[in-house]
Amino acid sequence: MIANNKKLNPPFNYKTIILVLLIIFILIFSAQRVGIPNIVDRLYEVSLDIIGVKETSRISDGLSSIANEMWPPVIETKKDINLILNFDSSNLPFYSFIENQKVQLYETNLETLELESREEEVLFLVEPFGYLKLVLLKVIESIEIAFWASFIALIISIPLAYYSAKNYAPNKTIYFLSRSIVSGLRAIPELISVLFMVLAFGFGPAAGIMALGLHSAGFLGKFFAEDIENANQGPQDALKALGSSRWRILKEAVLPQVMPQYVAYILYILDRNLRMATVIGLVGGGGIGQELKGRFDLFEYGHVTTIILVIFIVVFIFDQISAKLRNKLIGNSS
Amino acid sequence: MSNTLLKIESVCKIYPGNILALNNVNININNNEIIAILGPSGSGKSTLIRTILGLTSLNKGNIYFRSKNYKDNNFNIIRNSIATIYQNFNLVSRSSIIKNIILGDIAKVSSWRLLFNVWPKETQDKAKDIIEEVGLNDIDYNKRVENLSGGQQQRVGIARALIGSPDIILADEPVSNLDPQTAKDILNLIRKTAKKNNISVLCSLHQTNFAKTFADRIIGMKEGNILFDKPAKKILKFDLNKLYK
Numbered sequence: 014m015i016a017n018n019k020k021l022n023p024p025f026n027y028k029t030i031i032l033v034l035l036i037i038f039i040l041i042f043s044a045q046r047v048g049i050p051n052i053v054d055r056l057y058e059v060s061l062d063i064i065g066v067k068e069t070s071r072i073s074d075g076l077s078s079i080a081n082e083m084w085p086p087v088i089e090t091k092k093d094i095n096l097i098l099n100f101d102s103s104n105l106p107f108y109s110f111i112e113n114q115k116v117q118l119y120e121t122n123l124e125t126l127e128l129e130s131r132e133e134e135v136l137f138l139v140e141p142f143g144y145l146k147l148v149l150l151k152v153i154e155s156i157e158i159a160f161w162a163s164f165i166a167l168i169i170s171i172p173l174a175y176y177s178a179k180n181y182a183p184n185k186t187i188y189f190l191s192r193s194i195v196s197g198l199r200a201i202p203e204l205i206s207v208l209f210m211v212l213a214f215g216f217g218p219a220a221g222i223m224a225l226g227l228h229s230a231g232f233l234g235k236f237f238a239e240d241i242e243n244a245n246q247g248p249q250d251a252l253k254a255l256g257s258s259r260w261r262i263l264k265e266a267v268l269p270q271v272m273p274q275y276v277a278y279i280l281y282i283l284d285r286n287l288r289m290a291t292v293i294g295l296v297g298g299g300g301i302g303q304e305l306k307g308r309f310d311l312f313e314y315g316h317v318t319t320i321i322l323v324i325f326i327v328v329f330i331f332d333q334i335s336a337k338l339r340n341k342l343i344g345n346s347s
Numbered sequence: 348m349s350n351t352l353l354k355i356e357s358v359c360k361i362y363p364g365n366i367l368a369l370n371n372v373n374i375n376i377n378n379n380e381i382i383a384i385l386g387p388s389g390s391g392k393s394t395l396i397r398t399i400l401g402l403t404s405l406n407k408g409n410i411y412f413r414s415k416n417y418k419d420n421n422f423n424i425i426r427n428s429i430a431t432i433y434q435n436f437n438l439v440s441r442s443s444i445i446k447n448i449i450l451g452d453i454a455k456v457s458s459w460r461l462l463f464n465v466w467p468k469e470t471q472d473k474a475k476d477i478i479e480e481v482g483l484n485d486i487d488y489n490k491r492v493e494n495l496s497g498g499q500q501q502r503v504g505i506a507r508a509l510i511g512s513p514d515i516i517l518a519d520e521p522v523s524n525l526d527p528q529t530a531k532d533i534l535n536l537i538r539k540t541a542k543k544n545n546i547s548v549l550c551s552l553h554q555t556n557f558a559k560t561f562a563d564r565i566i567g568m569k570e571g572n573i574l575f576d577k578p579a580k581k582i583l584k585f586d587l588n589k590l591y592k
């Protein structure tokens with residue numbers, strides 16, 4: 014009889030204990046560095062504030078300083094007609110009106126050299142939904158940025174995926190090169206790459222499209238390639254034995270297998286680009302982000318609220334649509 | 348013209364790790380002949396079939412198809428003449444029955460047709476005829492293959508092999524994943540269609556009792572060597588005992 018000298022590994026041993034202690038030590042050290050105690054402190058304070066034990070807290074002070082100004086959202090525009098070029102009062106923009114308002118003007122009296130205020134009537138052109146319209150136009154621009162970026166990403170990622178799949182790359186050098194490009198594209202965050210794209214393509218949507226497109230091409234290239242590598246080998250062997258070339262095998266034996274995953278990746282990229290497209294405007298990439306940044310810098314929090322609400326609604330609607338689309342494209346298998 | 352379709356001459360295959368999977372194997376396969384290969388696990392049956400298909404390279408020896416020697420570079424002379432049936436069926440899941448069958452002609456269709464998924468009318472008609480021949484006519488051929496039973500899937504596999512009008516079909520344990528009754532039906536189908544269409548068959552099997560009714564000739568393999576190569580009728584209990592001991 015063969016002696017069975019194999020023992021089951023115990024669930025943990027001294028190595029496990031050392032490892033756990035080490036992890037705890039690192040966590041404590043790191044928590045100090047990044048200010049976790051500060052977070053705990055302030056959350057404790059604000060909870061005392063909420064239950065009424067304490068009068069104030071730093072969190073509520075900080076947020077309440079702008080909370081009052083964030084409501085209501087601003088949806089109208091109001092412009093001094095003297096500042097509008099070629100103003101034509103007989104031909105007002107749709108659904109707008111002229112409002113007469115008294116404004117305080119401050120002027121230095123040249124004789125007394127003192128600041129004097131006087132009231133003056135100024136005519137304003139009011140468009141009740143003017144700002145909402147502007148925000149919507151900017152949001153549409155962001156959506157366009159997201160779509161174009163995803164489209165460019167798809168186009169770039171197809172050859173990248175083919176050459177990054179070990180079993181389809183023509184040789185090791187090309188495989189390595191392609192993998193490097195894929196990693197490189199994903200390594201640079203969009204918020205950084207858009208700064209370079211602004212230098213290359215100027216401020217505006219083009220810079221945003223390129224920044225988002227290249228980053229998501231890296232993402233799609235990687236995941237497309239990995240699915241190709243992991244695809245069931247059997248049908249590929251069968252077609253290979255029939256004398257089929259690589260791209261034919263890829264199209265007929267691999268693509269049908271990986272398609273549902275690919276659709277999911279593309280929808281995810283669209284979703285992600287939509288959210289990122291609102292952000293990259295902050296650093297010059299066009300779209301609603303530019304508007305958001307401008308209003309924030311001018312402390313116009315009412316406008317900020319409008320923008321955030323519109324972004325929320327758009328993202329929500331897109332979520333619904335993409336869930337439906339996903340179900341339709343990859344849901345049932347009958 | 349000689350009656351030999353495929354000639355395997357002094358073939359050796361050594362896998363990394365010095366595993367001698369095929370040791371000086373000689374086999375002649377004649378036109379319209381059905382051959383079963385028997386042998387215990389690891390005897391080299393799959394390796395033999397893979398080397399004939401050019402899926403693994405050989406270390407020594409030659410393989411001739413209709414007296415033409417083919418090596419790594421000119422496998423194309425056999426591609427149109429050899430078809431394969433697999434143990435795991437190797438069908439493209441998420442594709443339909445008819446699509447899988449038509450794929451048997453993949454190497455013969457032009458690139459643009461493949462790209463846009465436009466298959467010649469003759470191919471489609473042929474596929475429909477073959478569907479009838481393999482006994483799948485009462486199933487909707489637009490159904491996806493992964494929803495079929497094992498036996499039905501292997502029928503699709505056979506149909507895919509038949510559509511290219513091959514001269515020989517290689518089958519590596521085509522019935523190992525099927526229950527005995529279905530296995531019998533599938534082997535009968537292979538034999539019937541092969542005889543009808545003048546196709547030779549080289550098929551590895553584990554069930555000795557099936558081999559005797561299925562094949563014209565039986566080859567016994569063990570540890571990379573051929574132990575016997577005889578007409579099926581002349582196989583004795585003695586031969587089989589030698590093989591599986």
Ligand SMILES: Nc1ncnc2c1ncn2[C@@H]1O[C@H](COP(=O)(O)OP(=O)(O)OP(=O)(O)O)[C@@H](O)[C@H]1O
Nearest residue numbers: 362363366368386387388389390391392393394395
């Ligand atoms: N890719 C490989 N690399 C290394 N050794 C291999 C490889 N494939 C097969 N072998 C070895 O070659 C020998 C023959 O294997 P093969 O698969 O041809 O046997 P088989 O007769 O088909 O067995 P089974 O009946 O179990 O399918 C075995 O010893 C096996 O371990």
Ligand SMILES: [Mg+2]
Nearest residue numbers: 392393394519
């Ligand atoms: Mg085998």
